[in-house]
Amino acid sequence: MIAARAGHFGEMDKTLLSLGHGYSARALAARLIPQGWRIIGTTRSPEKFKEIAATGVEPMLWPGDDLSALLQEVPNLLVSAGPGPQGDPVLLELQDQITAAAPHLRWVGYLSTTGVYGDHGGDWVDETTPLAPSTRRGAARVQAEAAWGAIPDLPLHIFRLAGIYGPGRGPFAKVRKGTARRIIKQGQVFSRIHVEDIAQALELSLAKPQPGAIYNLCDDDPAPPQDVIGHAAALLGLPLPPAVNFDEAEMTPMARSFYAESKKVRNDHAKAALGWQPIYPDYRSGLAALLGADD
Numbered sequence: 001m002i003a004a005r006a007g008h009f010g011e012m013d014k015t016l017l018s019l020g021h022g023y024s025a026r027a028l029a030a031r032l033i034p035q036g037w038r039i040i041g042t043t044r045s046p047e048k049f050k051e052i053a054a055t056g057v058e059p060m061l062w063p064g065d066d067l068s069a070l071l072q073e074v075p076n077l078l079v080s081a082g083p084g085p086q087g088d089p090v091l092l093e094l095q096d097q098i099t100a101a102a103p104h105l106r107w108v109g110y111l112s113t114t115g116v117y118g119d120h121g122g123d124w125v126d127e128t129t130p131l132a133p134s135t136r137r138g139a140a141r142v143q144a145e146a147a148w149g150a151i152p153d154l155p156l157h158i159f160r161l162a163g164i165y166g167p168g169r170g171p172f173a174k175v176r177k178g179t180a181r182r183i184i185k186q187g188q189v190f191s192r193i194h195v196e197d198i199a200q201a202l203e204l205s206l207a208k209p210q211p212g213a214i215y216n217l218c219d220d221d222p223a224p225p226q227d228v229i230g231h232a233a234a235l236l237g238l239p240l241p242p243a244v245n246f247d248e249a250e251m252t253p254m255a256r257s258f259y260a261e262s263k264k265v266r267n268d269h270a271k272a273a274l275g276w277q278p279i280y281p282d283y284r285s286g287l288a289a290l291l292g293a294d295d
Helices: 023-035 046-053 068-073 089-104 136-149 172-177 195-207 225-236 253-258 268-274 283-292
Strands: 015-019 038-043 058-061 076-079 107-113 156-161 163-165 182-184 192-194 214-217 243-245
Touching: 015 023, 015 068, 023 038, 023 195, 038 046, 046 058, 068 089, 089 136, 107 136, 107 195, 136 156, 156 195, 163 195, 163 283, 172 225, 172 283, 182 225, 192 195, 192 283, 195 214, 195 268, 214 268, 225 283
Parallel strands: 015 038, 015 076, 038 058, 076 107, 107 156, 156 214, 163 192, 182 243
Antiparallel strands: none
16 A cells, blocks of 8 residues: 555645546535635536636646646546546546656545445445446446556545435436336335535545545435435425336436446445545435525
């Protein structure tokens, strides 16, 4: 394991390059920028520049702009870009530059998924559970984690995220439209996490680097997906959406693939190592907050 790099922040340390500046990264930036951080966020789309800049983040086009010099300067790196058909898109383009930069980086965060554990028939998993993905997406994440972990001297932290929800990503829109369904599959259970709790954990890890660490990020209450939809309808005062048997439900291949895995994810390690406590420890508190913000 690499020795922990300095945990306290000098002014020079308060810079973060966010590769693939997505939903979770935006939530982290919203916490860090008021504390004087400089955040540089990459996007594939020039059309998103104005939207990113409006949040106080400096937008860069990538792939496109040359990041070589920046990688030699920034102390902190967050990687949100997921693997594609050819593998990890960041390492395909920048592995040599990141390898060269590794010794001076103080913190690297890689956002992975609990899909790396595969199907456990509703049983519990933690960070010591052998990786046995049952989907192509999960297998690609296992390969990406290994590729990042193989870079010498990289102060890598892997965050395995459960199903993400938050502002703009709640169930209320479908329930209001009347298009929500309660898909019933016997024994199916998912873990999930509010995006603010991801951002909180990343902030804590940035303040306390532990290179080589792996953290599961999820709330305290794994639950069947139909319970979440039913609770959202109750909060809105709307009728319970219809129950549809999984075998008979019309679903996209992507949506159906999520039901190939059933597991409950433990978050004890993140709590003990980071001092992290979910702001939204279950879907009921998370949905109530979303409704209050008029998701």
